[in-house]
Amino acid sequence: MPAILEFRGLNKLLNTYVEALPKLVNSKTGKIHTSYNQAVTATGRLSSTNPNLQNIPIRDDKGKIMRKAFIPSDDQHILLAADYSQIELRIMAHLSEDEAMLEAFQNDEDIHQSTAAKLFKVKPDEVTREQRGQAKGANFGIIYGISAFGLAQNTGMSNKDAKALIDSYFETYPKVKAYMDASIAKAREAGYAETIMGRKRFLKDINSANGVVRGAAERNAINAPIQGSSADMIKVAMVKINQTIREQGLKSRMIMQVHDEVIIDAEKNEIEKVKNIVLESMQKAIPLKVKMKVDMNTGNDWLEAH
C-alpha cells in the first residue's frame, strides 16, 4: 500500500477513535454513553453522536481492532450481537412481492449468489467470485434506486455493461422493476414516500422540472420505504426486547444499535433466555411475506461477538 494512503488510514483511526473515545468516558460510570437521535434522519433511522458508535471500524484488519475496546460490563456478562441478514432486500422482496426474490429468501439462499446464477444463467455452485460481486453490486444498486451510471461508477464496469446488467436484473426480478416504477408514481401523486409503519418522507422535488433534482427525489422515493421500513422493524423489535427483559426481571441490558444490529450486555446465566427473546423479537417484529433471518454471536468484546 502506498505510504501516504497508509498514513492517512492510520491517522484516521488514531484521531477519530484511539484518541477521541477515551476522552468521552463518563467519570461516574466509567463508560462511554452515546446519544441516539430519534428525529434526525430523513428515513427514520436512528443516528448516534458524541460519540458516533454506529461507525466503529470493522471492514479493515487494523480498523477492526477498535472493536476490542467494547467489552461487557464485568466478567459476569458477555456481549451478544444480533443482526438482521439482508433486511433491506427482504423488505424489497416483501414490498414488491416478486416471486423469484421471495422464493430465494424462503429457500434461505445466498441472495447474491442466487441473483448471480439467475443473471448469468449458471448453476448456483458454478457462480464465480466475479459474478457474485456483480450481482451484489446490482442488489445494492436496486435498494438505492439504481442508475447504470451509478452502478458503473461503483463497480468499475463500463456504462454499457452496467446497463445490460440492470436489464437482466429486471428480467430476473420483474416485480422489483414494477415496484420501483410504482413507488415513483405514488410519490408523485402523494408528495411523499411511506414506510410499512406509515412514516412519511416528503419529497418536494418529486415533480421538479430539473431532471437531476427530480432524479434524486425519485431515488429517494424508492429507497426511503426500504431503508425506513428496516428502521421501523428494528425499532419495534427493540421495544419488545426491552419490555420482555424488564417483564422477566433480567439483568441483561440492550446497550447499542447499529441500523440492522442490536448489542446486549448479557448476564452469563441469562444468555439462553436473552438469545430467545432477541431472536423472537427481531424475527416477529413486523411479519412479512418473507421470513427474517437473524444472526447472533457472543463474545468477550464486540469484535469477538461478530
Add this chain to the structure above:
DNA sequence: AATTTCACG
C-alpha cells in the same frame, strides 16, 4: 462556516 475525506449500515 462550508467542503472534503472517511468511518459505518
Add this chain to the structure above:
DNA sequence: ACGTACGTGAAATTA
C-alpha cells in the same frame, strides 16, 4: 444532452 447510486457523523482542510 445532461448528470446520477441510499442514509449518517467526526475530523481535517479550505475559504
